[in-house]
Amino acid sequence: xxxxxxxxxxxxxxxxxxxxxxxxxxxxxxxxxxxxxxxxxxxxxxxxxxxxxxxxxxxxxxxxxxxxxxxxxxxxxxxxxxxxxxxxxxxxxxxxxxxxxxxxxxxxxxxxxxxxxxxxxxxxxxxxxxxxxxxx
Numbered sequence: 001x002x003x004x005x006x007x008x009x010x011x012x013x014x015x016x017x018x019x020x021x022x023x024x025x026x027x028x029x030x031x032x033x034x035x036x037x038x039x040x041x042x043x044x045x046x047x048x049x050x051x052x053x054x055x056x057x058x059x060x061x062x063x064x065x066x067x068x069x070x071x072x073x074x075x076x077x078x079x080x081x082x083x084x085x086x087x088x089x090x091x092x093x094x095x096x097x098x099x100x101x102x103x104x105x106x107x108x109x110x111x112x113x114x115x116x117x118x119x120x121x122x123x124x125x126x127x128x129x130x131x132x133x134x135x136x
Contacts, residue, residue: 039062039070039073039100040070040073040075041062041064041068041069041070041075042064043062043063043064043065043100043101043102043105044102044103044104045100045101045102045103045128045129045130046101046103046129046130047129047130047131048129048130048131058092058094058096058097058098058126059071059072059085059088059089059092059094059096059097059098059122060072060073060097060098060100060128061085061097061098061099061100061113062100062101063099063100063101063102063105063109063110063113064102064105065102065103065104065105065106067105067106067109069081069109069113071084071085071088072088072092074088078112081112081113081116082116082119082120085116085117085120086120089120089122095121095122095123095124096122096123096124096125096126097117097122097124097125097126098126098128099113099125099126099127099128100128101127101128
């Protein structure tokens, strides 16, 4: 007959398997983490209710409110715009341009970019936005 466990005896809980699992999860997340390079120009993107994410990395142009531009994280002036955009277009072989503009960017800066992109044969221009959080 088995003896019942008295109330004063403590039961030991073996934590070794749990620690092993936590360690394996930590290693898994460290190995699979993708490190993104932050954009050097900080822009506040406008919000959109209906948007979809672009799956492939394409040509990306950021424009701040004061008109500073960068293409694929490379600062560029309006005078260099066509040359730099052409260089990056040849590298990526992309016909899509993703435009990240600040909410308060003047349309003239965007129109200058679109005019150069159209002249270079870029077929598709996508405006980057942030998802608007909708309360249910």
